[in-house]
Amino acid sequence: MKDINLDAFSFSGRALAEIADLRSLDASDQTEMLMSGVDVSGKGRSGTYLQIDHGKVHCRASQPGVEILDIKEALAKYDGLPGYFWTQVDKDKDEYTRAAAENLHGGYFIRTEKGAKIADPVQSCLFLKSDMVGQNVHNVVIVEEDSELHIITGCSVAHGSKGAAHLGISEFFVKKNAKLTFTMVHNWAETTVVRPRTGGIVEEGGVFLNNYVLLKPVKDLQSYPSITLAGRGAVARFNSVIVAPKGSRVDSGSKILLNAPDTRGEIISRTIASGGTIIARGYIGGHSVPARGHLECKGLILGGGVIHAIPELLGARDGVELSHEAAVGKIAQEEIEYLMARGMDEEEATSTIVRGFLNVDIMGLPAELKEVIDRTIQETEKDMF
Numbered sequence: 354m355k356d357i358n359l360d361a362f363s364f365s366g367r368a369l370a371e372i373a374d375l376r377s378l379d380a381s382d383q384t385e386m387l388m389s390g391v392d393v394s395g396k397g398r399s400g401t402y403l404q405i406d407h408g409k410v411h412c413r414a415s416q417p418g419v420e421i422l423d424i425k426e427a428l429a430k431y432d433g434l435p436g437y438f439w440t441q442v443d444k445d446k447d448e449y450t451r452a453a454a455e456n457l458h459g460g461y462f463i464r465t466e467k468g469a470k471i472a473d474p475v476q477s478c479l480f481l482k483s484d485m486v487g488q489n490v491h492n493v494v495i496v497e498e499d500s501e502l503h504i505i506t507g508c509s510v511a512h513g514s515k516g517a518a519h520l521g522i523s524e525f526f527v528k529k530n531a532k533l534t535f536t537m538v539h540n541w542a543e544t545t546v547v548r549p550r551t552g553g554i555v556e557e558g559g560v561f562l563n564n565y566v567l568l569k570p571v572k573d574l575q576s577y578p579s580i581t582l583a584g585r586g587a588v589a590r591f592n593s594v595i596v597a598p599k600g601s602r603v604d605s606g607s608k609i610l611l612n613a614p615d616t617r618g619e620i621i622s623r624t625i626a627s628g629g630t631i632i633a634r635g636y637i638g639g640h641s642v643p644a645r646g647h648l649e650c651k652g653l654i655l656g657g658g659v660i661h662a663i664p665e666l667l668g669a670r671d672g673v674e675l676s677h678e679a680a681v682g683k684i685a686q687e688e689i690e691y692l693m694a695r696g697m698d699e700e701e702a703t704s705t706i707v708r709g710f711l712n713v714d715i716m717g718l719p720a721e722l723k724e725v726i727d728r729t730i731q732e733t734e735k736d737m738f
Contacts, residue, residue: 357546357573359448362487362518364456368408369482375403375411381512382482388569388729389507389540390722391478397719398505402461402477406486409459418469419502420462424491427462434462437493441524441552449548453489453520460490460522465500465531474503474536474719481510481517481545491522496531496559504533505722508547509540516544525553527561529584536564536718538726541571543600549576557584563607564716565593568729570601570629577634579608582616590619594711597658598736599628606634606663611644611673618646623711626658627737636665639673648677653684653710655737704734 372378375393378386383393395401400414400421409423428434444454461477479490496502510517527533541547555561561580580589591607609618620635637646652660666675684706692702711730713723 357518357548359452359487359518362485362516363483364487364489365407367406367483367486369405369410372403372410375401382480385509385512385540386478386480386507387725389478389509390505390536390538390725391476391507392721397473397721398476399471399473400475403480404459404478404490405480405482406488407458416471416473418466418500419471419475420464421475422462424460424462424493425457427493434493437495437524437526441554442522442550446550449520450522450550453491453522456489457491458489460492462493463502463504464495465497465502467497467500469497469500471500471502474505477504477506479506479508479519479521481514481519484515485517487518487520489520493524494533494535495526496528496533498528499530501532502534503536505536505538507538507540510542510545514542514544519545519547521549523549523551525561525580527553527555527559529556530558532560534562534564534717536716536722537566539567539571539574540569541574543570544572546572547574547576551576551578553578553580555580555582555584555587555589557613558586559584559588561589562717563589563591564718565591565605566713566726567595567603568726568733570598571603572600573602575604577606577608579610581610581612582618583612585613586615587613588617591621592716593622594713595622595624595631596733597624597626597629597631599657601629603629604632604634606636608636609638609646611637611639611641611646613641614643616641616644620648621715622650624650624652624660625655625707625711625737626652626660627655628658630659631661633660633662635663635677636667637675638667638669639675640669642670642672643674645674647675650679652681653707654681707734707737
Protein backbone atom coordinates (compact mmCIF):
# COMPACT_ATOMS: atom_id res chain seq x y z
CA MET A 354 0.00 0.00 0.00
CA LYS A 355 1.38 3.40 -1.00
CA ASP A 356 0.56 5.97 1.67
CA ILE A 357 -0.25 9.59 0.97
CA ASN A 358 0.36 12.57 3.23
CA LEU A 359 -3.08 13.82 4.25
CA ASP A 360 -1.51 16.74 6.15
CA ALA A 361 -0.70 18.34 2.80
CA PHE A 362 -4.41 18.97 2.16
CA SER A 363 -7.02 21.21 3.76
CA PHE A 364 -10.01 19.25 5.12
CA SER A 365 -11.97 22.18 6.56
CA GLY A 366 -13.53 25.51 5.66
CA ARG A 367 -14.34 24.96 1.99
CA ALA A 368 -18.14 24.85 1.91
CA LEU A 369 -20.08 26.78 -0.75
CA ALA A 370 -23.63 28.10 -0.85
CA GLU A 371 -26.53 26.21 -2.40
CA ILE A 372 -26.72 26.38 -6.21
CA ALA A 373 -30.29 26.21 -7.51
CA ASP A 374 -29.42 26.06 -11.21
CA LEU A 375 -26.24 24.16 -12.06
CA ARG A 376 -26.08 25.89 -15.43
CA SER A 377 -24.81 28.92 -13.51
CA LEU A 378 -21.54 27.11 -12.77
CA ASP A 379 -18.33 28.19 -14.48
CA ALA A 380 -18.16 26.90 -18.06
CA SER A 381 -14.87 25.12 -17.34
CA ASP A 382 -16.39 23.34 -14.32
CA GLN A 383 -19.38 22.28 -16.40
CA THR A 384 -17.00 20.80 -18.98
CA GLU A 385 -15.07 18.82 -16.37
CA MET A 386 -18.33 17.50 -14.92
CA LEU A 387 -19.58 16.51 -18.36
CA MET A 388 -16.34 14.58 -18.94
CA SER A 389 -17.26 12.55 -15.87
CA GLY A 390 -20.78 11.89 -17.14
CA VAL A 391 -22.68 14.60 -15.28
CA ASP A 392 -24.94 16.92 -17.30
CA VAL A 393 -25.74 20.13 -15.40
CA SER A 394 -29.01 20.52 -17.33
CA GLY A 395 -30.32 17.38 -15.63
CA LYS A 396 -31.81 16.23 -18.94
CA GLY A 397 -32.64 12.54 -18.94
CA ARG A 398 -31.92 12.22 -15.22
CA SER A 399 -34.25 11.35 -12.36
CA GLY A 400 -32.27 13.39 -9.89
CA THR A 401 -28.95 15.14 -9.23
CA TYR A 402 -26.58 15.41 -6.28
CA LEU A 403 -23.56 17.72 -6.41
CA GLN A 404 -20.97 18.28 -3.74
CA ILE A 405 -18.17 20.82 -4.22
CA ASP A 406 -15.22 20.53 -1.82
CA HIS A 407 -16.67 20.24 1.71
CA GLY A 408 -20.40 20.46 1.25
CA LYS A 409 -23.51 19.76 -0.75
CA VAL A 410 -24.48 22.52 -3.17
CA HIS A 411 -27.34 20.83 -5.02
CA CYS A 412 -29.61 17.89 -4.22
CA ARG A 413 -32.87 17.23 -6.03
CA ALA A 414 -35.02 14.28 -7.12
CA SER A 415 -37.15 14.95 -10.20
CA GLN A 416 -39.08 11.67 -10.47
CA PRO A 417 -41.25 9.78 -7.98
CA GLY A 418 -40.00 6.56 -6.44
CA VAL A 419 -36.49 7.70 -5.55
CA GLU A 420 -35.23 9.69 -2.56
CA ILE A 421 -31.99 11.68 -2.71
CA LEU A 422 -30.53 13.36 0.37
CA ASP A 423 -27.20 14.62 1.60
CA ILE A 424 -25.82 11.92 3.90
CA LYS A 425 -25.90 14.24 6.92
CA GLU A 426 -29.59 14.95 6.32
CA ALA A 427 -30.26 11.21 5.94
CA LEU A 428 -28.47 10.42 9.20
CA ALA A 429 -30.64 12.98 10.98
CA LYS A 430 -33.88 11.85 9.31
CA TYR A 431 -33.31 8.12 9.86
CA ASP A 432 -31.73 8.17 13.34
CA GLY A 433 -28.23 7.37 12.16
CA LEU A 434 -29.24 4.82 9.50
CA PRO A 435 -28.94 1.77 11.77
CA GLY A 436 -28.21 -1.42 9.86
CA TYR A 437 -26.68 0.55 6.98
CA PHE A 438 -24.16 3.25 7.96
CA TRP A 439 -20.65 1.78 8.38
CA THR A 440 -21.88 -1.82 8.10
CA GLN A 441 -20.20 -2.78 4.79
CA VAL A 442 -16.95 -0.89 5.31
CA ASP A 443 -14.89 -1.05 8.51
CA LYS A 444 -14.28 2.49 9.75
CA ASP A 445 -10.99 1.26 11.29
CA LYS A 446 -9.81 -0.38 8.07
CA ASP A 447 -7.04 2.20 7.52
CA GLU A 448 -6.12 5.85 8.02
CA TYR A 449 -8.40 6.91 5.17
CA THR A 450 -11.56 5.32 6.57
CA ARG A 451 -10.77 6.74 9.98
CA ALA A 452 -10.27 10.20 8.50
CA ALA A 453 -13.60 9.98 6.67
CA ALA A 454 -15.37 8.82 9.83
CA GLU A 455 -13.91 11.54 12.04
CA ASN A 456 -14.58 14.47 9.71
CA LEU A 457 -17.56 13.82 7.44
CA HIS A 458 -18.11 16.50 4.80
CA GLY A 459 -21.01 15.00 2.89
CA GLY A 460 -21.93 12.40 0.32
CA TYR A 461 -25.21 11.14 -1.08
CA PHE A 462 -27.99 8.96 0.29
CA ILE A 463 -30.10 7.41 -2.47
CA ARG A 464 -33.03 5.08 -1.81
CA THR A 465 -35.71 3.67 -4.07
CA GLU A 466 -39.22 2.82 -3.01
CA LYS A 467 -40.21 -0.84 -3.01
CA GLY A 468 -41.19 -1.94 -6.52
CA ALA A 469 -40.15 1.35 -8.16
CA LYS A 470 -38.62 1.07 -11.63
CA ILE A 471 -36.68 4.32 -12.06
CA ALA A 472 -36.42 4.80 -15.83
CA ASP A 473 -33.80 7.59 -15.94
CA PRO A 474 -30.48 7.46 -14.08
CA VAL A 475 -29.74 9.43 -10.95
CA GLN A 476 -26.55 11.45 -11.38
CA SER A 477 -24.12 12.56 -8.72
CA CYS A 478 -20.88 14.49 -8.82
CA LEU A 479 -18.21 14.82 -6.15
CA PHE A 480 -16.19 17.82 -7.32
CA LEU A 481 -12.93 19.25 -6.04
CA LYS A 482 -12.59 22.93 -6.94
CA SER A 483 -10.07 24.46 -4.53
CA ASP A 484 -6.33 23.87 -4.67
CA MET A 485 -4.87 21.39 -2.16
CA VAL A 486 -8.31 20.57 -0.78
CA GLY A 487 -9.15 17.24 0.85
CA GLN A 488 -12.66 15.83 0.60
CA ASN A 489 -14.30 13.20 2.85
CA VAL A 490 -17.56 11.69 1.62
CA HIS A 491 -19.77 8.79 2.65
CA ASN A 492 -22.38 7.45 0.23
CA VAL A 493 -25.20 5.03 1.04
CA VAL A 494 -27.39 3.47 -1.68
CA ILE A 495 -30.43 1.34 -0.84
CA VAL A 496 -32.34 -0.33 -3.67
CA GLU A 497 -35.48 -1.70 -2.10
CA GLU A 498 -37.19 -4.99 -2.96
CA ASP A 499 -38.31 -5.43 -6.60
CA SER A 500 -37.01 -1.98 -7.61
CA GLU A 501 -34.51 -0.93 -10.28
CA LEU A 502 -32.08 1.99 -10.40
CA HIS A 503 -29.11 3.26 -12.43
CA ILE A 504 -26.71 5.71 -10.81
CA ILE A 505 -24.12 7.64 -12.81
CA THR A 506 -21.55 9.13 -10.48
CA GLY A 507 -18.78 11.37 -11.68
CA CYS A 508 -15.76 12.44 -9.70
CA SER A 509 -13.70 15.34 -11.01
CA VAL A 510 -11.46 18.31 -10.25
CA ALA A 511 -11.41 21.87 -11.55
CA HIS A 512 -9.26 22.57 -14.58
CA GLY A 513 -5.71 23.47 -13.57
CA SER A 514 -5.97 21.98 -10.07
CA LYS A 515 -2.64 22.14 -8.23
CA GLY A 516 -3.54 19.19 -6.04
CA ALA A 517 -6.48 17.48 -4.30
CA ALA A 518 -7.32 14.43 -2.20
CA HIS A 519 -10.58 12.47 -2.30
CA LEU A 520 -11.51 9.96 0.41
CA GLY A 521 -14.79 8.24 -0.39
CA ILE A 522 -16.78 5.62 1.50
CA SER A 523 -19.61 3.90 -0.40
CA GLU A 524 -22.03 1.25 0.89
CA PHE A 525 -24.55 -0.55 -1.31
CA PHE A 526 -27.64 -2.53 -0.34
CA VAL A 527 -29.50 -4.39 -3.09
CA LYS A 528 -32.61 -5.99 -1.66
CA LYS A 529 -34.56 -9.06 -2.82
CA ASN A 530 -35.12 -9.14 -6.61
CA ALA A 531 -33.82 -5.58 -6.97
CA LYS A 532 -31.32 -4.34 -9.55
CA LEU A 533 -28.68 -1.63 -9.29
CA THR A 534 -26.47 -0.46 -12.13
CA PHE A 535 -23.72 1.77 -10.78
CA THR A 536 -21.54 3.59 -13.30
CA MET A 537 -18.56 5.56 -12.03
CA VAL A 538 -16.55 7.84 -14.31
CA HIS A 539 -13.38 9.31 -12.83
CA ASN A 540 -12.02 12.50 -14.42
CA TRP A 541 -9.11 13.39 -12.18
CA ALA A 542 -5.81 15.21 -12.81
CA GLU A 543 -2.08 14.54 -12.56
CA THR A 544 -2.04 16.04 -9.06
CA THR A 545 -5.02 14.17 -7.52
CA VAL A 546 -4.77 11.36 -4.95
CA VAL A 547 -7.82 9.13 -4.47
CA ARG A 548 -8.75 6.58 -1.80
CA PRO A 549 -12.27 5.11 -2.22
CA ARG A 550 -13.38 2.33 0.13
CA THR A 551 -16.47 0.39 -0.94
CA GLY A 552 -18.57 -2.53 0.25
CA GLY A 553 -22.01 -3.90 -0.48
CA ILE A 554 -24.46 -6.74 -0.06
CA VAL A 555 -26.90 -8.29 -2.54
CA GLU A 556 -29.91 -10.27 -1.33
CA GLU A 557 -31.86 -13.10 -2.95
CA GLY A 558 -32.41 -12.61 -6.68
CA GLY A 559 -30.71 -9.22 -6.61
CA VAL A 560 -28.41 -7.90 -9.33
CA PHE A 561 -25.48 -5.50 -8.92
CA LEU A 562 -23.78 -4.23 -12.09
CA ASN A 563 -20.76 -1.99 -11.59
CA ASN A 564 -19.09 -0.02 -14.39
CA TYR A 565 -15.86 1.89 -13.82
CA VAL A 566 -14.16 4.19 -16.34
CA LEU A 567 -10.82 5.94 -15.78
CA LEU A 568 -9.27 7.46 -18.90
CA LYS A 569 -7.57 10.58 -17.56
CA PRO A 570 -4.35 10.96 -15.52
CA VAL A 571 -4.38 10.55 -11.74
CA LYS A 572 -1.41 10.80 -9.41
CA ASP A 573 -2.28 7.90 -7.13
CA LEU A 574 -5.53 5.93 -6.94
CA GLN A 575 -6.31 2.86 -4.85
CA SER A 576 -9.69 1.12 -5.09
CA TYR A 577 -10.87 -2.39 -4.24
CA PRO A 578 -14.68 -2.61 -3.85
CA SER A 579 -16.08 -5.78 -2.28
CA ILE A 580 -19.57 -7.15 -2.89
CA THR A 581 -21.13 -10.04 -0.96
CA LEU A 582 -23.79 -12.13 -2.68
CA ALA A 583 -25.77 -13.15 0.38
CA GLY A 584 -29.00 -14.51 -1.12
CA ARG A 585 -29.86 -17.35 -3.48
CA GLY A 586 -29.60 -16.39 -7.13
CA ALA A 587 -27.82 -13.08 -6.53
CA VAL A 588 -25.58 -11.76 -9.32
CA ALA A 589 -22.67 -9.28 -9.42
CA ARG A 590 -20.67 -8.07 -12.39
CA PHE A 591 -17.80 -5.60 -12.48
CA ASN A 592 -16.69 -4.02 -15.77
CA SER A 593 -13.73 -1.64 -15.80
CA VAL A 594 -11.80 0.32 -18.42
CA ILE A 595 -8.61 1.97 -17.18
CA VAL A 596 -5.85 3.96 -18.87
CA ALA A 597 -2.72 5.05 -16.97
CA PRO A 598 -0.52 7.60 -18.75
CA LYS A 599 2.95 8.59 -17.56
CA GLY A 600 2.95 9.73 -13.94
CA SER A 601 -0.22 7.83 -12.99
CA ARG A 602 -0.33 5.01 -10.48
CA VAL A 603 -3.58 3.03 -10.36
CA ASP A 604 -4.11 0.14 -7.94
CA SER A 605 -7.62 -1.02 -8.78
CA GLY A 606 -9.63 -4.20 -8.54
CA SER A 607 -12.86 -5.86 -7.47
CA LYS A 608 -13.87 -8.58 -5.03
CA ILE A 609 -16.95 -10.81 -5.14
CA LEU A 610 -17.95 -13.26 -2.42
CA LEU A 611 -20.31 -16.03 -3.55
CA ASN A 612 -21.90 -16.74 -0.18
CA ALA A 613 -25.23 -18.28 -1.25
CA PRO A 614 -26.40 -21.03 -3.64
CA ASP A 615 -26.97 -20.27 -7.34
CA THR A 616 -24.94 -17.05 -7.17
CA ARG A 617 -22.87 -15.78 -10.10
CA GLY A 618 -20.02 -13.31 -10.22
CA GLU A 619 -18.02 -11.85 -13.09
CA ILE A 620 -15.11 -9.41 -13.18
CA ILE A 621 -14.00 -8.04 -16.57
CA SER A 622 -11.21 -5.47 -16.82
CA ARG A 623 -9.42 -3.78 -19.71
CA THR A 624 -6.30 -1.80 -18.88
CA ILE A 625 -3.79 0.21 -20.90
CA ALA A 626 -0.50 1.45 -19.45
CA SER A 627 0.79 4.28 -21.63
CA GLY A 628 3.69 5.19 -19.36
CA GLY A 629 2.01 4.73 -15.98
CA THR A 630 1.63 1.85 -13.54
CA ILE A 631 -1.47 -0.32 -13.13
CA ILE A 632 -2.03 -2.99 -10.51
CA ALA A 633 -5.10 -4.89 -11.73
CA ARG A 634 -6.61 -6.99 -8.97
CA GLY A 635 -9.52 -9.39 -9.01
CA TYR A 636 -10.86 -11.81 -6.40
CA ILE A 637 -13.76 -14.23 -6.47
CA GLY A 638 -14.41 -16.41 -3.44
CA GLY A 639 -16.74 -19.39 -3.76
CA HIS A 640 -18.22 -20.27 -0.37
CA SER A 641 -21.48 -21.93 -1.42
CA VAL A 642 -22.73 -24.31 -4.11
CA PRO A 643 -23.82 -24.26 -6.76
CA ALA A 644 -21.98 -21.04 -7.62
CA ARG A 645 -20.08 -19.79 -10.63
CA GLY A 646 -17.50 -17.06 -11.07
CA HIS A 647 -15.30 -15.80 -13.87
CA LEU A 648 -12.49 -13.26 -13.81
CA GLU A 649 -10.95 -11.76 -16.95
CA CYS A 650 -8.09 -9.25 -16.92
CA LYS A 651 -6.50 -8.09 -20.15
CA GLY A 652 -3.89 -5.36 -20.45
CA LEU A 653 -1.92 -3.54 -23.15
CA ILE A 654 1.36 -1.72 -22.69
CA LEU A 655 1.74 1.16 -25.13
CA GLY A 656 4.78 3.41 -24.94
CA GLY A 657 6.11 2.04 -21.69
CA GLY A 658 4.56 1.51 -18.29
CA VAL A 659 3.81 -1.42 -16.02
CA ILE A 660 0.79 -3.68 -15.61
CA HIS A 661 0.74 -6.13 -12.71
CA ALA A 662 -2.26 -8.45 -12.94
CA ILE A 663 -3.26 -10.25 -9.73
CA PRO A 664 -6.22 -12.58 -10.34
CA GLU A 665 -7.32 -14.63 -7.33
CA LEU A 666 -9.84 -17.46 -7.06
CA LEU A 667 -10.79 -19.16 -3.81
CA GLY A 668 -12.92 -22.28 -3.85
CA ALA A 669 -14.08 -23.23 -0.34
CA ARG A 670 -16.76 -25.81 -1.20
CA ASP A 671 -16.89 -28.94 -3.33
CA GLY A 672 -18.52 -28.21 -6.67
CA VAL A 673 -17.90 -24.48 -6.92
CA GLU A 674 -17.00 -23.38 -10.48
CA LEU A 675 -14.45 -20.60 -10.84
CA SER A 676 -12.29 -19.58 -13.80
CA HIS A 677 -9.96 -16.78 -14.83
CA GLU A 678 -8.09 -15.39 -17.82
CA ALA A 679 -5.25 -12.91 -17.51
CA ALA A 680 -3.13 -11.52 -20.32
CA VAL A 681 -0.72 -8.59 -20.55
CA GLY A 682 1.09 -7.68 -23.74
CA LYS A 683 1.19 -5.58 -26.85
CA ILE A 684 -1.01 -5.16 -29.91
CA ALA A 685 -0.44 -8.11 -32.22
CA GLN A 686 1.42 -7.10 -35.36
CA GLU A 687 -0.78 -9.33 -37.51
CA GLU A 688 -3.85 -7.36 -36.36
CA ILE A 689 -2.23 -4.11 -37.48
CA GLU A 690 -1.15 -5.64 -40.80
CA TYR A 691 -4.67 -6.99 -41.36
CA LEU A 692 -6.20 -3.52 -41.08
CA MET A 693 -3.41 -1.89 -43.08
CA ALA A 694 -4.10 -4.35 -45.90
CA ARG A 695 -7.63 -2.90 -45.97
CA GLY A 696 -6.49 0.66 -46.53
CA MET A 697 -5.59 2.03 -43.08
CA ASP A 698 -2.21 3.46 -42.21
CA GLU A 699 -0.43 2.12 -39.14
CA GLU A 700 -1.68 4.84 -36.77
CA GLU A 701 -5.29 4.42 -37.90
CA ALA A 702 -5.02 0.65 -37.51
CA THR A 703 -3.55 0.97 -34.02
CA SER A 704 -6.24 3.46 -32.96
CA THR A 705 -8.98 1.17 -34.26
CA ILE A 706 -7.61 -1.75 -32.25
CA VAL A 707 -7.31 0.36 -29.10
CA ARG A 708 -10.89 1.63 -29.41
CA GLY A 709 -12.09 -1.94 -29.83
CA PHE A 710 -10.07 -3.03 -26.80
CA LEU A 711 -11.64 -0.27 -24.69
CA ASN A 712 -15.15 -1.05 -25.92
CA VAL A 713 -17.75 -0.01 -23.33
CA ASP A 714 -20.78 -1.42 -25.15
CA ILE A 715 -21.16 -4.19 -22.56
CA MET A 716 -21.71 -1.59 -19.85
CA GLY A 717 -25.25 -0.75 -20.97
CA LEU A 718 -24.68 2.99 -20.73
CA PRO A 719 -27.13 5.69 -21.80
CA ALA A 720 -26.33 6.89 -25.33
CA GLU A 721 -25.24 10.38 -24.25
CA LEU A 722 -22.81 9.00 -21.65
CA LYS A 723 -21.36 6.54 -24.15
CA GLU A 724 -20.79 9.44 -26.56
CA VAL A 725 -18.88 11.33 -23.86
CA ILE A 726 -16.72 8.30 -23.13
CA ASP A 727 -16.09 7.63 -26.82
CA ARG A 728 -14.93 11.24 -27.26
CA THR A 729 -12.67 10.90 -24.23
CA ILE A 730 -11.15 7.71 -25.66
CA GLN A 731 -10.41 9.52 -28.93
CA GLU A 732 -8.72 12.38 -27.04
CA THR A 733 -6.77 9.92 -24.91
CA GLU A 734 -5.42 8.20 -28.02
CA LYS A 735 -3.49 11.37 -28.93
CA ASP A 736 -1.53 11.10 -25.69
CA MET A 737 -0.98 7.35 -26.08
CA PHE A 738 0.72 7.67 -29.44
